[in-house]
Amino acid sequence: MKKILDTICDKVQGPLSRLAVKISSIKFIQAMAETFQVLIPLLILGSFSCLFYYLPVAPWQNFLASVPILVTAASKIHMLSLFIFGLFVLILLPNRYAEKLGMKDTLSVTPVTVLTYLVLTPVDMWMDIPVTWIGQQGIFSVMIISLLVVRIMKWMKDKNFGIRMPSSVPQFVSNGFNAIIPAAIIVPLAALLGAFMEMTTFGSVHNIIFTLIQGPVSSVGISWLGQIVSNVLCSIFFFFGIQPGAITSIFEPMLTAAGLENLAAWTAGLPIPHLFVGGYTNLVSTGSLLYAVVAILIFAKSERYKKVAKFSLIPSFFGISEPMIFGVPIMLNTYLLIPFLLTPILNGILSALVVSMGLIGPYTGVTVSFIMPFFFNQIVTSTTPIAAAVWQVIQLVIDVLLWAPFIIIMDREEQNRIQNLKLHDENQ
Incomplete structure (x- = not known):
């Protein structure tokens, strides 16, 4: 399986890098x-x-x-x-x-x-x-x-x-x-x-632009499916070590406009029009990779991964993923490609169900910085802050369980590598 993924990555990396350069160069x-x-x-x-x-x-x-x-x-x-x-x-x-x-x-x-x-x-x-x-x-x-x-x-x-x-x-x-x-x-x-x-x-x-362009495009971009697509694309770009700014800059105007509409409706006491914007993006986003950090701390045994996870814990809590992307690394790590792509899909589907069923309320449109800590980004953005924060914790547990088998497989490979090196040194 790993060899197949390695082959696919080798074929995809070049075209994807060129695509990112093209988009970013616009x-x-x-x-x-x-x-x-x-x-x-x-x-x-x-x-x-x-x-x-x-x-x-x-x-x-x-x-x-x-x-x-x-x-x-x-x-x-x-x-x-x-x-x-x-x-x-x-x-x-x-x-x-x-x-x-x-x-x-x-x-x-x-x-x-x-x-x-x-x-x-x-x-x-x-x-x-x-x-x-x-x-x-x-x-x-x-x-x-x-x-x-x-x-x-x-x-x-x-x-x-x-x-x-x-x-x-x-x-x-x-x-x-x-x-x-x-x-x-x-x-x-x-x-x-x-x-x-x-x-x-x-x-x-x-009005023509709003009716023919902004309305239809935004309805797709700010839907639960649009959120999944944008975050899966961000994961793909990050996997190849490419900053996903080319993707986020396309979706940002739509999310900003929808968030402002939510905020206007909320302050006016009207029904909030958009369910899947604002703090909802923090539920879908692969974001800080806090779940990967926790999974490594719980399930990994090799000193190498544990050190990286300990170093990445505080940055990840504040929404910063680079220590994990380049430290583990997750970049070009085919052991972790599957969970890295599955996480936003799973989070998007589950969170959309939870919001649609009314288990947590819609989001006010209040904008927070990407470094707003885990848990708190729900407290200050949701109309049901406690329920939203509790759901984010539950989602973290689900994500950790999703990553666990892949972390264990990767960790075993690392332990075998270290063991082989020791045997080689002893034989010398």
Whole structure:
């Protein structure tokens, strides 16, 4: 069996590495990944601000009632960070993408892209800009329009569509003038398109993108099956020593948008729309490999594996898997390939059943860092924190039992190897 797996791995490793390089080299995906990484502090701050003033615990709510200024401050942070999250993406993404494309002037693309997006957005003229399309519903629209505007501006600048200023003019002033003609073409055309769309039943370009792209794609990506697929792919990439950022960056916008919808529904007292996002991802994810650490500590006898497991225990508890991936190693270790792939499948199916049956409640959409410790990532994200945390512990036990026979086989091989070395030394 091991020889068969070794042969398969030898054939798969090269093509998979090339695929990862291709995906990771897509400049827009790079820009998108960097944008969401930069915005993680806002997601966490907004989520915990929401949790601060909305936590449904009677003594805490009584305390907040006596200090209303705390509620005002926390709710303001929550609203202005998460309800207009798409706007922050709109500000950052064009700049990051322009830099990836090698544009010298990366600053001017941001105001042009923001204005283009806004003129495509239905507004109450002279009064306000509705938050619908600068919130979670507009994230895909933000990405598509950022991609198009930056690409068009780059093409125009490459073709010298701009006002060239003398070399004596400061660079930032020259960049501004150089963007005038692209802006004068892109923005009015977008405004005409936006005005036309308001006269149709769709209402806006954003609504078309949401209806035809974001809705269908997200419904698959944030389903229990989508979670299994994404995590199995991450396991495959990690097995070959490839960081799975190429996979996570594709799914991250969908999960972020769905999590924000959950959070909005939760704070409004409405039914939570998405069952398999937020803290649910911590149940499916191969994540920290804590189960592998525990399995080795319980079932392995060789000093080599036990030392690695002891060293990896604390990092794994905080969601860091690299010590196990490269220390055991799990990378290219065909003894552990099967459980490494089976774990997210088993976790995904069982957790989906548990959530669907209502044994644990849906997730609020509160965002936590990937280093939020095991058990606690359920406490702060679930509408039924104790039940969710208990289920995570039960799931850990199941995963340890899944890994146990494979760890034992691998450990026996290691012991036999050591024994053979000793016999060889004695014979010498």
